Amino acid sequence: MLGLESLTVRYGDRPVVHAVDLEVGAGETVCVLGPSGSGKSTLLRAVAGLAPPDGGRVLLGGRDQAGVPPHRRGVGLMFQDHQLFPQHDVAANVGFGLRVRGTGREERAARVARLLEMVGLAGAERRSIAALSGGEQQRVALARALAPGPRLLMLDEPLGQLDRGLRERLVVELRSLFRSLGTTVLAVTHDQGEAFALADRVVVMREGRVEQAGSPVEVWSRPASEFVARFLGFSNVVPATVSDGAAHCAWGRVELVEPAPHGPVGLLVRPGGVRLVGGGPAGPSPGDGDDSPAPLRSTAAAESVADVSGTGLRCEVRGRTFRGDHVVLHLDPERGPALEATCSLRAAPAEGAVVRVCIDPEEIVLLPSSS
Numbered sequence: 001m002l003g004l005e006s007l008t009v010r011y012g013d014r015p016v017v018h019a020v021d022l023e024v025g026a027g028e029t030v031c032v033l034g035p036s037g038s039g040k041s042t043l044l045r046a047v048a049g050l051a052p053p054d055g056g057r058v059l060l061g062g063r064d065q066a067g068v069p070p071h072r073r074g075v076g077l078m079f080q081d082h083q084l085f086p087q088h089d090v091a092a093n094v095g096f097g098l099r100v101r102g103t104g105r106e107e108r109a110a111r112v113a114r115l116l117e118m119v120g121l122a123g124a125e126r127r128s129i130a131a132l133s134g135g136e137q138q139r140v141a142l143a144r145a146l147a148p149g150p151r152l153l154m155l156d157e158p159l160g161q162l163d164r165g166l167r168e169r170l171v172v173e174l175r176s177l178f179r180s181l182g183t184t185v186l187a188v189t190h191d192q193g194e195a196f197a198l199a200d201r202v203v204v205m206r207e208g209r210v211e212q213a214g215s216p217v218e219v220w221s222r223p224a225s226e227f228v229a230r231f232l233g234f235s236n237v238v239p240a241t242v243s244d245g246a247a248h249c250a251w252g253r254v255e256l257v258e259p260a261p262h263g264p265v266g267l268l269v270r271p272g273g274v275r276l277v278g279g280g281p282a283g284p285s286p287g288d289g290d291d292s293p294a295p296l297r298s299t300a301a302a303e304s305v306a307d308v309s310g311t312g313l314r315c316e317v318r319g320r321t322f323r324g325d326h327v328v329l330h331l332d333p334e335r336g337p338a339l340e341a342t343c344s345l346r347a348a349p350a351e352g353a354v355v356r357v358c359i360d361p362e363e364i365v366l367l368p369s370s371s
């Protein structure tokens with residue numbers, strides 16, 4: 001449906017979108033994710049014909065769009081501020097694109113009614129825009145973007161203005177709406193939760209380039225770089241060296257479950273992989289008096305020996321953040337940088353407590369070395 005071939009857009013000398021290759025298949029929802037200023041909106045504008053490319057091509061349905069004006073591209077664009085016409089009622093807003101195309105009054109009214117029903121606003125035709133909530137305005141904007149039946153629907157921070165509860169509900173609704181309509185969607189957002197809930201495929205951008213593309217599960221479970229890992233909110237990332245079937249890092253030795261080439265890497269430890277293996281007094285650690293860091297064994301092994309030999313990494317609990325059904329522990333280890341761990345509400349130790357943790361080798365990801 002959509003193909004970008006080495007697409008480049010510059011503002012002045014600066015490439016804001018840099019040699020981006022991307023394909024979006026019919027019926028697919030792709031979310032472009034990235035920090036502010038990474039070029040996401042510019043990418044959408046280039047596809048819509050609102051930002052001329054300085055290099056590469058935009059293909060829609062296999063046809064090069066060079067020279068095709070925005071209104072002939074058959075794409076719908078919905079911006080984060082909705083850009084509704086406040087002086088017109090809901091029906092006039094939703095039917096706008098149809099009127100511009102010369103669709104007759106009766107057909108227009110029927111389509112508007114159907115679209116409003118689809119977005120959960122049946123019968124809202126005569127309501128004024130000003131009297132709608134943010135979420136309702138978002139639905140009107142969506143109905144308006146869908147009205148002309150675009151072959152590609154593009155959403156720029158579609159839920160950006162809405163509060164969290166509403167966003168979470170609308171993401172689910174949008175996903176099932178797009179599924180049932182078979183709409184092809186290219187959305188951009190800086191909110192990873194939104195992207196992961198909405199998308200069949202996620203594209204992470206960094207400074208105008210694609211840093212990683214894949215299914216939400218792939219990107220989440222195997223971030224391709226430290227940048228992606230940190231952008232997704234993982235903070236347990238340290239430089240490490242692989243040798244003898246283990247990664248050696250500031251926290252100690254972490255066994256690898258899969259073979260990896262020897263040499264420098266980045267080591268990501270998911271917070272769920274930092275396992276508490278018991279608290280107890282802050283006695284001497286096994287590494288004391290010995291330069292070699294103690295091994296951080298697999299959970300099963302560590303649990304069986306932790307209380308006896310004290311194997312594991314001794315940490316002080318610096319803080320706790322409640323996250324509904326679990327707690328994030330902010331740990332200050334005896335060696336190495338701060339660690340984040342997750343645990344159940346019931347198991348969460350108090351602030352100031354000294355605990356021992358082990359790293360579950362199943363919950364680590366080796367990243368390319370960033371040094």
Ligand SMILES: Nc1ncnc2c1ncn2[C@@H]1O[C@H](COP(=O)(O)OP(=O)(O)OP(=O)(O)O)[C@@H](O)[C@H]1O
Nearest residue numbers: 011012016034035036037038039040041042043190
């Ligand atoms: N019309 C313009 N003229 C000059 N520079 C621009 C223009 N539009 C955007 N930029 C710059 O291009 C870069 C990318 O902007 P863009 O809006 O595409 O990023 P973004 O990833 O969508 O950011 P955000 O999430 O903040 O909307 C930014 O550094 C921005 O300042």
